[in-house]
Amino acid sequence: xxxxxxSEILLQVEGVSLAFGGVKALRDVSLDIRxxxxxxxxxxxxxGKTSMLNVINxxxxxNRGAITxxxxxxxxxxxxxxxxxxxxxxxxxxxxxxxxxxxxxxxAGRTLKMRxxxxxxxxxxxxALTEEIEHRHRVEEIIDFLEIEPIRKVPVARLPxxxxxxxxxxxxxxxxxxxxLLDEPMAGMNLEEKKDMSRFILDVNDYYGxxxxxxxxxxxxxxxxxxxxxxxxxxxxxxxxxxxxVKKDQGVIDxxxxxxx
Amino acid sequence: xxxxxAGQFKTTYAEDMAIFPIRQDRMALAIxxxxxxxxxxxxxxxDIWPFGSDYLLRAILLPFLILALAAIGVNILVGYCGQISxxxxxxxxxxxxxxxxLGTGVHIPLDWLGFAISIPPLPVLLSILLGGLAAAVVGILxxxxxxxxxxxxxAVATLAAQFFFDWVFLRVPWFTNYAPSGSVSAPxxxxxxxxxxxxxxxxxxxxxxxxxxxxxxxxxxxxxxxxQWMAIRDMDIAAELIGIRPLYAxxxxxxxxxxxxxxxxxxxxxxxxxxWEPLAFSIERSLQLLFMVIIGGLGSIMGSFIGAAFxxxxxxxxxxxxxxxxxxxxxxxxxxxxxxxxxxLICYLLIKEPHGFARLISIGKEKLRLWPxxx
Numbered sequence: 357x358x359x360x361x362x363s364e365i366l367l368q369v370e371g372v373s374l375a376f377g378g379v380k381a382l383r384d385v386s387l388d389i390r391x392x393x394x395x396x397x398x399x400x401x402x403x404g405k406t407s408m409l410n411v412i413n414x415x416x417x418x419n420r421g422a423i424t425x426x427x428x429x430x431x432x433x434x435x436x437x438x439x440x441x442x443x444x445x446x447x448x449x450x451x452x453x454x455x456x457x458x459x460x461x462x463x464a465g466r467t468l469k470m471r472x473x474x475x476x477x478x479x480x481x482x483x484a485l486t487e488e489i490e491h492r493h494r495v496e497e498i499i500d501f502l503e504i505e506p507i508r509k510v511p512v513a514r515l516p517x518x519x520x521x522x523x524x525x526x527x528x529x530x531x532x533x534x535x536x537l538l539d540e541p542m543a544g545m546n547l548e549e550k551k552d553m554s555r556f557i558l559d560v561n562d563y564y565g566x567x568x569x570x571x572x573x574x575x576x577x578x579x580x581x582x583x584x585x586x587x588x589x590x591x592x593x594x595x596x597x598x599x600x601x602v603k604k605d606q607g608v609i610d611x612x613x614x615x616x617x
Numbered sequence: 618x619x620x621x622x623a624g625q626f627k628t629t630y631a632e633d634m635a636i637f638p639i640r641q642d643r644m645a646l647a648i649x650x651x652x653x654x655x656x657x658x659x660x661x662x663x664d665i666w667p668f669g670s671d672y673l674l675r676a677i678l679l680p681f682l683i684l685a686l687a688a689i690g691v692n693i694l695v696g697y698c699g700q701i702s703x704x705x706x707x708x709x710x711x712x713x714x715x716x717x718x719l720g721t722g723v724h725i726p727l728d729w730l731g732f733a734i735s736i737p738p739l740p741v742l743l744s745i746l747l748g749g750l751a752a753a754v755v756g757i758l759x760x761x762x763x764x765x766x767x768x769x770x771x772a773v774a775t776l777a778a779q780f781f782f783d784w785v786f787l788r789v790p791w792f793t794n795y796a797p798s799g800s801v802s803a804p805x806x807x808x809x810x811x812x813x814x815x816x817x818x819x820x821x822x823x824x825x826x827x828x829x830x831x832x833x834x835x836x837x838x839x840x841x842x843x844x845q846w847m848a849i850r851d852m853d854i855a856a857e858l859i860g861i862r863p864l865y866a867x868x869x870x871x872x873x874x875x876x877x878x879x880x881x882x883x884x885x886x887x888x889x890x891x892x893w894e895p896l897a898f899s900i901e902r903s904l905q906l907l908f909m910v911i912i913g914g915l916g917s918i919m920g921s922f923i924g925a926a927f928x929x930x931x932x933x934x935x936x937x938x939x940x941x942x943x944x945x946x947x948x949x950x951x952x953x954x955x956x957x958x959x960x961x962l963i964c965y966l967l968i969k970e971p972h973g974f975a976r977l978i979s980i981g982k983e984k985l986r987l988w989p990x991x992x
Contacts, residue, residue, distance in 0.1 A: 413858060439860035453851035455916060456844070464844045468860035472841070474869060480836040485631065488840065492630040531859060 365424075366391040366567050367412065367535060372421030374407055374591075381407040382418070383591045389535065394561050394568045396582035396599075398575075400611060403588040405571045406448060409537045412569070413445055414438040426534070440468060444533035446524045448540045448571075452512045458523045459508040462498060465530030466491045498526050501563075502556060518549040525556060529564070536560065538570040542577060550574065554581055579603065587611070620985040636835060653824055661817045674816040681929050682823040683884045688909040688921035689834050690877030695907065696915035697838055698870035699850030700763050704775035705878050705906045707782035708752045710898035712879025713886035714792050716748030720804040720887075721794060741806055745883040752879025753872045760871030764864060779900050786895040802892035819888045826884060830877055835918045837873065846870050847916070878906075912966060914975025923974040932959060 367389040374382040382404045389395045397405045410416040412423065417432035424430075425441060433441075444465075453461050470491060476484035499508055502522050507515060512523055521541060528536055541557065542550045554577055560566050572578050578585060579599040587595040587602055589611040595602050602608055620641050627633045637643045661674060691705050723736040739747070759778045763771050786792050793801050806813040806822070813822050837843055845866040848856035857863060886893050905928060913924020935955045939946045946954070970977050 415854075415858070435854075435857045436860050436862050439858055445858060447855065451852050451855035453848045453855070455851050456847050460844055460847070463841075464848050464856075464861075465859050467841060467845060467848075470841045474837070474842060474873070477840040477842050478833045478837050480840060484840065488634065489630050492634065496630070527859065 364391045366426065368424040369412070370422050372411055372418045374411060374416055374418045380591050385588065385593045387586050387593065387596065389567060389569055391567055392565055393583040394570065394581055396578045396585045397569060397571050397588065398578055398585060399588035404591040405588055406539055408588065409445060409539055409571065413443045413537060439531065442534035443537065444528035444531040445537035446528050446539060446541060448543060450520045450524055452520055452524055454513040456512065457509050458504060458512055458515065459495065461512055461523055462495045462526045462530045463491065465527040466495065468531065495530055498529050502526050518545055521553065529560065533566060536566050536568045538568060540571050540573065542572060542574055550577060557581060620982065622986065658817055658821065671816045674820050677930060677933065678820055679823060679889050681925055682827045683881050683889055684909065684929060685922045685925035686827045686830055686884070687878050687881035687906055688913065688925050689831060689918060690874045690881060691906045692910045692915065692918065692921045693834060693838065693877065694870050694874035695910055696917065697843060697850065698846040698867060700867060700870065701768060701772040702775040703772050703903050703907065704759065704778035706898045706900060706902035707779045708756060708875045708878040709882025709885060709902060710782050710786055710895065711752040711755050712748040712882030713898065714786055715751035716744045716883035716887065717801055717803065718792065719744035719747050738804065741804060741887070742808055745880060745887065748883040749876040749880035752882065753876035756871040756875025757868050760868050763867050779903055783895060783899060800892055800894045803887040806887060823884055823888055826880065831918055834877065838918065842869060912963060912973050914973030917975035920973050920975030927974065935959065
């Protein structure tokens with residue numbers, strides 16, 4: 357597996373705390389994501405993994421702490437600012453646009469790159485048509501890459517779960533993100549589908565050079581795919597390091613298997 | 618066997634993204650447009666059945682075209698962007714009264730400033746389009762709450778718009794040029810020196826408007842903006858995370874939708890009614906438009922036409938049928954029967970196919986492409 361060639365830090369989370377009323381989802385968590393790496397966030401249920409992703413892409417606003425992305429430090433931002441900055445994500449329970457075709461879903465991911473205004477689009481002529489075709493080319497590349505050519509015109513609600521996940525990955529890729537957040541990309545998949553998805557994740561990282569942060573419960577997948585792993589438990593970071601280091605960590609073993617009392 | 622796309626290869630994305638990528642669809646549309654633009658005027662010109670009297674043109678085709686246009690507007694907001702609106706009648710009224718004011722000359726006395734704003738009467742075409750623009754501006758204003766409230770609550774907010782403008786046009790005499798009865802008459806329909814008066818001329822005028830707007834609306838909904846609207850409708854959180862601004866998407870939907878509804882309102886008043894009172898744009902009109910869109914198909918431009926035809930023509934058919942069959946029925950019985958049959962038909966349709974006629978047709982097409990094989 358290719359190791360990231362730089363140790364340049366793309367995203368730095370410093371001392372982030374997040375509470376919903378009395379529930380403390382994250383407690384003083386710090387972590388960094390280096391450019392070009394695949395970073396896994398793992399932990400038992402309710403450890404605060406998804407909350408962490410939501411903080412990173414601006415969906416939750418942390419009570420304390422700061423986030424530095426591409427050298428800019430901020431306490432909070434809006435989701436569309438995160439997308440503008442180059443953060444894309446997929447969701448734990450697929451969040452596709454159900455009434456649209458797979459193609460339209462992925463095309464929607466290009467929204468930020470499309471410039472033509474309402475009047476041009478209304479005429480669909482000249483620059484607007486050129487732009488539409490140009491982006492269609494890029495989207496078709498992604499469709500090729502994810503091997504979903506036969507289903508491009510199918511409404512996504514009709515697709516099986518595994519393919520929906522793939523379309524969702526396609527939509528995130530269409531944004532050409534610098535940082536891709538994957539929330540349980542392999543949840544509910546069979547072995548075959550997991551292998552496919554792992555291959556796509558590695559290819560995305562390798563081919564586009566995209567930095568990836570992923571949450572996953574399948575430990576075999578996590579240990580195989582990721583360069584570095586961070587472990588959360590009850591909103592606290594309990595371990596951080598390469599898969600081998602984390603695997604041997606006593607705290608992690610205790611968190612997953614429980615401690616004899 | 619007729620409806621097959623076998624052998625129609627597309628070699629560019631432009632071809633694949635055409636409005637009607639399948640040749641048979643293009644031919645069907647060409648035939649339909651041919652009938653509408655050439656066939657109907659010819660038949661009407663020679664007084665050939667069913668154009669012997671003006672009834673078909675005046676009472677069926679004209680309201681069908683205008684309400685189909687309004688339904689396209691409603692469909693953009695409700696069907697494509699998922700924002701339920703019960704205020705379509707109000708936006709039609711705004712289009713109608715703004716066009717009326719602009720067409721007859723605007724005079725705003727500003728006594729406390731010592732002068733008055735006066736705009737001379739504008740040409741009819743310009744006042745109709747500006748009427749649509751006025752509706753768009755009001756639409757944006759009433760769309761602002763949609764950023765905070767959703768679903769049924771938004772429907773209530775737009776209902777407020779409906780009642781507010783009903784009241785305004787009834788009670789503020791400035792809008793009706795101080796007509797004592799509250800009823801106003803449209804200015805002469807003069808288009809670049811061409812006077813539109815006869816039913817067939819009115820029909821052609823509306824047909825041109827509807828064709829152009831349907832074409833533009835179709836382009837919008839299959840472009841980037843249309844995808845943004847549908848994304849907001851289907852999953853607003855995910856839409857926001859891929860960089861769609863809900864503010865922009867929702868307000869453009871409100872603006873475009875209200876513009877089209879406003880133009881339809883101006884046409885309804887100027888071309889169909891001729892003279893009208895605020896009652897012409899009451900809550901019933903809003904509900905009628907909403908039903909058209911739901912029955913025709915949410916999120917389908919073609920569905921707007923089908924819905925308009927269904928809602929408008931079915932009651933007339935139900936009215937005519939007993940007489941045609943020679944069954945003597947009293948007028949009250951017919952009216953009651955109409956309600957019963959109409960209501961049960963709508964219930965049946967919505968249970969069998971909640972996505973309306975447009976979905977039924979697309980399912981039919983999919984089946985036809987494979988016929989005689991099931992898959």
